[in-house]
Amino acid sequence: MEIDRAVRESVDRRLQTKYQNAVYVIQRAFSLYEFEQVAFSFNGGKDSTVLLHLLRAGYYLHQGKSECSNQHLSDNALKCPIRTIYFESPCAFPEINSFTYETARDFDFFLVLLSYDLQLETIHSDFKSGLEALLKKKPTKAIFLGTRIGDPNAVGQEQFSPSSIGWPPFMRVNPILDWSYRDVWAFLLTSKVKYCSLYDQGYTSIGSIYDTVPNALLSVADSPSMKENFKPAYMLADGRLERAGRNKKLVLKDDNASLNNGVASIPLNGSFRASIIIVGDEILFGITEDMLSGTLCKKLHGIGWQTTRVAVVQNEIDSVAEEVEGRKATNDMVFLFGGFGPMNSDVSLAGVAKAFGVRLAPDEEFEEYLRHLIGQHCIGDRNEMALLPEGITELLHHKKLPLPLIKCQNVVILSATNICELETQWECLLELPSVPLVQSTPFTSKYLSTTLSDVEIAQTISKLCLEFSDIYMGCHRKSRVTPSIISFVGKDKSRLELAAQRLSSSFPDGSFYEHRCD
Ligand SMILES: Cc1cc2nc3c(=O)[nH]c(=O)nc-3n(C[C@H](O)[C@H](O)[C@H](O)COP(=O)(O)O)c2cc1C
Numbered sequence: 001m002e003i004d005r006a007v008r009e010s011v012d013r014r015l016q017t018k019y020q021n022a023v024y025v026i027q028r029a030f031s032l033y034e035f036e037q038v039a040f041s042f043n044g045g046k047d048s049t050v051l052l053h054l055l056r057a058g059y060y061l062h063q064g065k066s067e068c069s070n071q072h073l074s075d076n077a078l079k080c081p082i083r084t085i086y087f088e089s090p091c092a093f094p095e096i097n098s099f100t101y102e103t104a105r106d107f108d109f110f111l112v113l114l115s116y117d118l119q120l121e122t123i124h125s126d127f128k129s130g131l132e133a134l135l136k137k138k139p140t141k142a143i144f145l146g147t148r149i150g151d152p153n154a155v156g157q158e159q160f161s162p163s164s165i166g167w168p169p170f171m172r173v174n175p176i177l178d179w180s181y182r183d184v185w186a187f188l189l190t191s192k193v194k195y196c197s198l199y200d201q202g203y204t205s206i207g208s209i210y211d212t213v214p215n216a217l218l219s220v221a222d223s224p225s226m227k228e229n230f231k232p233a234y235m236l237a238d239g240r241l242e243r244a245g246r247n248k249k250l251v252l253k254d255d256n257a258s259l260n261n262g263v264a265s266i267p268l269n270g271s272f273r274a275s276i277i278i279v280g281d282e283i284l285f286g287i288t289e290d291m292l293s294g295t296l297c298k299k300l301h302g303i304g305w306q307t308t309r310v311a312v313v314q315n316e317i318d319s320v321a322e323e324v325e326g327r328k329a330t331n332d333m334v335f336l337f338g339g340f341g342p343m344n345s346d347v348s349l350a351g352v353a354k355a356f357g358v359r360l361a362p363d364e365e366f367e368e369y370l371r372h373l374i375g376q377h378c379i380g381d382r383n384e385m386a387l388l389p390e391g392i393t394e395l396l397h398h399k400k401l402p403l404p405l406i407k408c409q410n411v412v413i414l415s416a417t418n419i420c421e422l423e424t425q426w427e428c429l430l431e432l433p434s435v436p437l438v439q440s441t442p443f444t445s446k447y448l449s450t451t452l453s454d455v456e457i458a459q460t461i462s463k464l465c466l467e468f469s470d471i472y473m474g475c476h477r478k479s480r481v482t483p484s485i486i487s488f489v490g491k492d493k494s495r496l497e498l499a500a501q502r503l504s505s506s507f508p509d510g511s512f513y514e515h516r517c518d
């Protein structure tokens with residue numbers, strides 16, 4: 001079959017692997033479900049066009065196997081008479097509509113158009129109710145989709161994923177879930193198949209006519225008219241920016257206004273604020289202890305930053321997303337440890353992506369690093385470690401780092417597992433210009449110890465706190481029977497001394513001693 005031959009004869013090993021895996025998933029689906037009970041969700045987009053041809057290849061191979069014959073398959077086998085669903089919408093580009101119909105005709109699809117008559121069309125044509133109607137009309141066990149891991153709704157999906165709770169029950173089959181933008185174009189160009197003409201006009205991902213424009217990164221000024229022209233979609237070098245022509249759902253919140261693309265510009269209360277998130281079931285089980293956040297707090301304190309919160313969360317996408325979402329808006333920087341790697345519990349990046357409302361997408365540059373570091377065999381087919389939050393990720397390179405650190409706007413993912421690694425990563429962060437770890441006025445501290453009881457000193461300290469609002473005053477002790485240690489922390493040494501002196505002078509001489517805290 002021509003597609004199969006084109007891919008196998010190409011020199012692109014990566015494409016061959018992706019192709020083989022996708023066709024395998026398709027063949028499995030054809031073995032698991034009756035052909036009449038599966039459907040293909042086709043919308044004329046590039047991803048579903050890739051899937052169409054993979055389905056043809058998978059169907060051809062599946063038929064060859066089930067007929068168990070060596071004889072040459074008839075030309076008909078090159079077609080795939082699969083039930084095909086298209087959610088037609090008045091907001092679709094006419095080019096998408098016509099491409100969908102023409103393709104369905106060329107490949108003899110059994111096209112089930114889920115459009116409604118005029119009165120209902122614009123009101124009820126959503127996916128969910130359309131699928132409910134479809135399932136009622138005809139049993140449908142599985143639906144092939146051209147979803148790729150980057151889609152916001154792909155988070156947590158596998159190649160076979162049951163439909164979500166609240167949706168009619170069917171299996172979503174996602175054969176190209178792990179394909180990157182580059183893989184999609186490698187396939188379409190290698191197999192020389194037709195695709196929607198919009199992709200040759202600079203569109204790189206297509207939504208509705210209201211939210212999609214050509215990708216500005218493909219723009220070329222066409223002199224002498226200076227009319228704007230666009231290069232074809234396959235020329236987009238960085239697939240992470242595939243959706244740059246789509247209206248972004250991501251809107252920075254008001255309280256994020258002091259952040260300029262993650263770079264803090266207005267320090268809050270005189271100091272920059274940071275927050276630390278540790279993703280660690282094992283810490284929560286009590287099996288291991290968090291050794292890193294204390295060191296990081298010290299480092300931040302040392303450059304005059306205020307750590308506002310340290311949180312340990314479970315290895316769950318939603319727990320991470322919730323914490324990141326809450327912290328990123330109110331802190332200049334958020335540092336995240338743990339949950340980063342190839343295990344199924346390594347969900348930190350998915351959580352970060354969810355918090356920013358973006359997709360996880362294959363990052364070829366990072367993948368290259370991983371391949372160099374770990375070797376091809378360790379990464380696995382899905383290269384899950386190379387899936388990074390799309391459009392917001394920056395790789396932080398430093399010669400001392402074997403693998404770049406990942407920064408998603410103002411969230412930095414630290415891969416350190418011990419203090420020594422943390423020291424190195426911290427030094428690198430301080431040297432990197434794109435990380436706004438601005439050295440601000442350092443904090444100074446003073447400590448007084450006293451054998452007076454907490455009850456005796458509490459009221460005076462409360463009053464002093466009101467008077468010295470720029471100085472932090474707190475109290476800790478090693479045990480219930482040892483003296484209390486009063487901490488004074490602030491940026492103005494003379495104010496700090498004054499506050500300490502005011503406390504001492506409020507009590508009889510000899511009640512307080514200067515204390516050294518190491
Ligand atoms: C056949 C089909 C099945 C879908 N099943 C689900 C589902 O189970 N759960 C869900 O949240 N969304 C489901 N969706 C909606 C998609 O996740 C997504 O919203 C849709 O493809 C539009 O993507 P966009 O929002 O990027 O345009 C389904 C869509 C289609 C076409």
Ligand SMILES: Nc1ncnc2c1ncn2[C@@H]1O[C@H](COP(=O)(O)OP(=O)(O)OP(=O)(O)O)[C@@H](O)[C@H]1O
Nearest residue numbers: 041042043045046047048086087145146147205206
């Ligand atoms: N209107 C629709 N009708 C049928 N299937 C759809 C529709 N919209 C989305 N889908 C399914 O969801 C998949 C993912 O949609 P998505 O928009 O991400 O990809 P695409 O349209 O194929 O390509 P592109 O990213 O270039 O727009 C499609 O490949 C298709 O299987």
Ligand SMILES: [Mg+2]
Nearest residue numbers: 045205206207
């Ligand atoms: Mg689309």
